[in-house]
Amino acid sequence: MIRVADGQGDKNGVASAAEASASKSPASLRVRVLRQDAPGRESYWECHVIPYEANMNVISILQRIAARTTTEDGRKVAPVAWDCNCLEEVCGSCTMLVNGRTRMACTALVDRLLEEQPEEIVLEPMSKFPVVRDLMVDRRRVFRSLERVKAWVPIDGSYDQGPGPRISPEDQEDAYPLATCISCGCCMEACPQFTKVEVSRLAGESQEAFEARRKEAFDKNFLGAHAISQAMLFNSHPTGKMIADERMEALTDRGGIQMCGNAQNCVAVCPKSIPLTRSIARAGRAATLWAIRRFFDR
């Protein structure tokens, strides 16, 4: 299919992605996918070749693969499983490793990827979360961390009590970026301190016992940068801070802020450009103050 290149702004050098690549766009794309049929199975590589179209992203590649399900060497295979929903980088579903880097598949534009690495596009599941199938991983732990730090405003109830507290534009501008975290997991994938926790159900174990054991395993391990940042978000909200101590408790407990080695990998990969290192620094200072206060309160 021929699509007209987006010819906007060429005169002033603000060339569009489509245009920049129009001259050197290939006829087809080679896509190498790391597949795994189920948890605990061996993973394996598979190659697909699909026709190039202008303005493609990794999602449209996966859609074409799902519709064709034929590998480079002509074998019929099951479609690659993956996660997505919004296709505009706001739901946090589609995280994967694209050409070795953790990012969102929906904003991974093919033309840009070809600039990075023209021979092929490589797709792998995230490595810090258990694989469910192919590119789909189990990110329950991301949400468990939010429970651990009580990432919510503790309201009395949802009945009308008038408006919330007045907030200065500066405070809003400070809080808003932190509130845009899409729970994608990129920051955790990139973090050297965040290691994979995979718990499988034992023979004869009840669902409840299994869930409790899994929760326990999560809680022993690192929270992740996103949860530290959320804790700081709610600790700075006028009502949210009413349970600031409880959050500090979680942050200084096992798997808390002390595990962060300040490698700053997280902030580099966050698709929402959330100032994670600033949150971590704030949390570190708050944790020190809190420890001192606790010491004197004893």
Added chain:
Amino acid sequence: MAGPRVLVIGGGLAGLSATMRLAELGIDVDLLSLVPVKRSHSACAQGGINSVNTQTRQQGDNEWKHFDDTVYGGDFLQHQPPVKEMAEWGPRIVDLMDRLGVPFNRTPEGFRDQRRFGGTLYKRTAFAGATTGQQLLYALDEQVRRWEVAGKVKKWEFWDFLQPVLDESGRCRGAICQDLVTMEFRAFPADAVIVASGGCGLVFGRSTMSMVCTGSAVSRCYAAGAFYGNGEFIQVHPTAIPGADKLRLMSESARGEGGRVWVPKTPQDPRDPRDIPDAERIYFLEERYPKYGNLVPRDIATREIFNICTNEGLSVEKDRLCVYLDLTHIPKETLDRKLGGILEIYEKFQGVDPRFVPMKIFPAVHYSMGGLWIDYERSASGGLVEGSPRNQQTNIPGLYAIGECDYQYHGANRLGANSLLSCIFSGLFVAPGVVASCDEAKKSEPGPQLMNDALKAQEKRHAELLSRPAGGENPYDLHDELGKLMTRTCTVVRRNDQLAEAYEAVCALEQRWQKCSLSDTGSWTNQNVVFTKALGDMFPLAKLILKGALQRDECRGAHYKPEFSMPGIEADDPAERRRLAEEWCDRFEENTKKWLKTTVARHGDDGHPVLTYEDVDTSIISPRPRLYGLVGGEVIEEVWRERQQARAQAAPQPATVGAGG
């Protein structure tokens, strides 16, 4: 006996607010969703949420006007009591979301900032950056997580709702659902089931909606006997960015903040848009609708953009239809502060910075005004009776619908920023009625056989799908065909011959679906079979949408048939103008009598929809012509007003319900 238990299908704004309120009322909730609820489609909403506020109130605004704008914008097709109730709840809902920590934009003094959206003259819309839906969704998600920790809510994420289960008396007793990871089936007995599954954009292939907006959940309720209201009313958003996988929305707030829509006077002017002087541009919305300018209601903006590209041949590009949406006259700092997020989307996907280069946009399917038919109980003051089990209940007792998947509130056309409000409102408001319904359910308990039989039937259907012979139809290709067909025949402009043909074509596609083969026949995380099922459930919806559109021989809101449009008055001679206006009003009244009716679709035994028409409760604000920018609108309005006055004198009415309140 265990306490009451409610199953909520879907965790967007509607499902989450219902869950939160139910938990607060002491009910145990199972919350089930195709995706983790935090990743629901509501996250995509950008622009904002409407309600009257202290400031607009002092400019003459009030709940009544919000109510009036909503029904006028919706071309009077919605029952009025629920809308009135919603408008009255508006300020309380925005206050509540504020208390939950939503980072609404602020004024220098620390109050919530407001912007103006389409279809109103007031700055009624509260917003949080350019991701209002995301922020509202997160705030509710956080409260529900809190209830989860407290043990009142159990989430079932990556689960597919397959059917409601009805007992012999026709009451809903729970549902059968499937785990998308293990593919295990499970029965969920419940005292009430609330469907909050969002819109059905995927019936049109590509739209502004998220990938799980297949409409499958409502289609499954419809198949089980639930009625579907106003299916043919599908909103096409005027401004979307055309893309291969999705049509990404450019929020109305771009126009709210001063964005201007234009095309060059010279068709396909090859110059850089920035080099085209003002005199050689057509700002067609501003020229034709001086009062509302670029902020005319969506259906009108959509048709004008469509028209200028197709009929007037003024598309910016030759091979792809689009017009300019221009923000370049607004200071960069203002844009960054107010529209940062949405402009980022354009830049991310088009590789062009809209702060410096006008964007190229075109209409796209965006919202389903229609949905599951639901009931309500009217109060003496014209609102709703709080706590009535009838509110939001489908025709199946114990089965409720809330949010975008119900047909209430928006009539023939939804106003911008009103949906987030209706989702949260219906979610909160449904809760006490559901509690009452649970009490009713508890009076008798069905035996386990009911659920088991339904479970077996679903397992059988699944096994049959998996065992279809290879080499048949490809479900992804069929979906593509369906989408193209629906978009071509049943969006901006509708013609009876095309609709009739499309109906036949959809039936043929449905037949071909019966011969779909699966490329994955496994029993672990099989996305192929889940998609194929959802596709199969799109056909009944497509059919009721097409049939509703075909039968409705008029123009109303988003439903536009040129054959039945009522053109304005061009004559200059005053007497002639009067005469034409009288004629126009006669025709309007006749049409109102005939077509101011809810389309109610029932799934026929032969698989075809059976349509009936139901009167609309317009007892609070009587329908009047929707004249936004119509040529000769002044004289029509004059004649209309005289008629109303004459009527009022002839039959003096008791003062109607609380105007102003």
